[in-house]
Amino acid sequence: MGRLLCLLLIFPVTTAWWSIALRPEMYLLGSQPLCSQLPGLSPGQHKLCHLYQDHVAHIASGVRLGVSECQHQFRERRWNCSGLDDGSMFGRAMLIASREAAFAYAVASAGVTDAVSRACREGELATCGCSRAGRPRDLQRDWLWGGCGDNVAYGARFAREFVDAREHGRNRGGDERPPHRARALMNLHNNGAGRLAVTELAHAACKCHGVSGSCSLKTCWMQLAPFREVGDRLKQKYDQAAAVRLARRRRLEPMNQRFSPPTKMDLVYLETSPDYCMRNDTTGAVGTIGRQCERGSAGTGGCELMCCGRGYDSFRATSTERCHCKFHWCCYVKCKQCSRTYDRFVCK
Known part of the structure; x- marks a missing residue:
């Protein structure tokens, strides 16, 4: 418990970057986002905020999408993606390097990827447009590859730069203490797993053309999967999450050496989860008193x-x-x- 209190002093929960989704009125003043007033951004994220001002509202929208999906996936769990009223999105439970933190980081990163990818297609961002993905090899020859698809390549690239900037900033800050280094690597891994869930589920969608609906011709484009499918994928990875530890070469390895190293699509965690049964102001657990059950x-x-x-x-x-x-x-x-x-x- 002493270590957790120490972390509360070093990394207050309200400084989580996803807290930018809490106050929509702060995104814009006229047409300029108030980057200096957005809570929880690292120096690198502040810089990206100023460079990509039209992205900020979509980042916040992506975070809210991730939180909503988290609440759906864990609606019948003791931890249901809610925390005490401490001004954060997921609560103090994120200070524990648990499975729940792994899922929260992954689904927030996935939400930003999804929201930015769709904003590109809608023409709402100055630095991107429709998808430029190459024609899938398995697409039938007489089908046209065109249309305006979701730009998942750009969405994933921007999400990596923005979301991961916080962890990279901590590393460049010189804090090489094992717990901090391990948590940064854990967060980076789970951020990437969230983005991969979005990109791996993206697929070619097609529309028929022809007289009287004969579908003699099809036009196809790249389309993101419904975010519910992304949430389902990440929930499956949560159930199969791998316990890891910091290895000598500053990388994560399985806690049990008999297990294979986790893939980029797996979720990883460092600490066992609390039971979330009772309210705990330190861990941020709200408890299950008053929760409806079956x-x-x-x-x-x-x-x-x-x-x-x-x-x-x-x-x-x-x-x-x-x-x-x-x-x-x-x-x-x-x-x-x-x-x-x-x-x-x-x-x-």
Whole structure:
């Protein structure tokens, strides 16, 4: 616990770069982002902010996309991507080099990649446009490769420069203490895994042309996968995340030497996760008291696991919804209001 308190003094949670997504009103003053007032940016990120001012709103949008996806993926877990009200996006749990931190860094990096890639296609950024990806080899010869695709190459490149700048800045600062060096390498690895999840899932999308929908001709372009698929991929990597440690050559290696080194697409972590069962102001855990659970389920959302063995309270709840809808000629739908009573279970 003493080490965690020390980290709180050195790296306050509010200095996380993704905190720029907290206050949308700070992005622009007229047409200029207030780079000097955006919280949590490293010197390198401040420089990029000034150089690429039209990117800032999309970086923030990407972070919010990542947070939203994190909340969806962990909605039935004890840690549900929320922290105490400390002015940060993911909370103080990020100070622990755990699986949860690995996922948060990866999904935030992925969100920025996705948002910037789409902004290029929409013509909202001065330094990029439609995708220039080469024609896929497996595309049929008579299909045209064109259209305006998502510029995932640019999005991934910019996200690498901006998101990784913070960790590279720490390294250049000369702090070679093993815990700091290991955490920087962990963050860089997971940032890259997030970007790879976006680029690997991008695919060719096609549209038919021809008389009466005959589809005698197709035009194809590069398209990003829905971000839900990226979240699913990263959640799978979270479940399979590799425990690592700092090796002598200043690189990460498996904690257990019998395991193969993690690939670039894997998530890695250095420390075991807390149980997140009870509120803890130091670690930022909000606890599971008051969380809704599913009685009888053996999964992570079941009352036994979610409530950490403390038991749960049950009560009857009522909701009102539209029902017995009928279409009337012409042209409206008339519905009745029905009440539905159901059981809710909440952790003690």
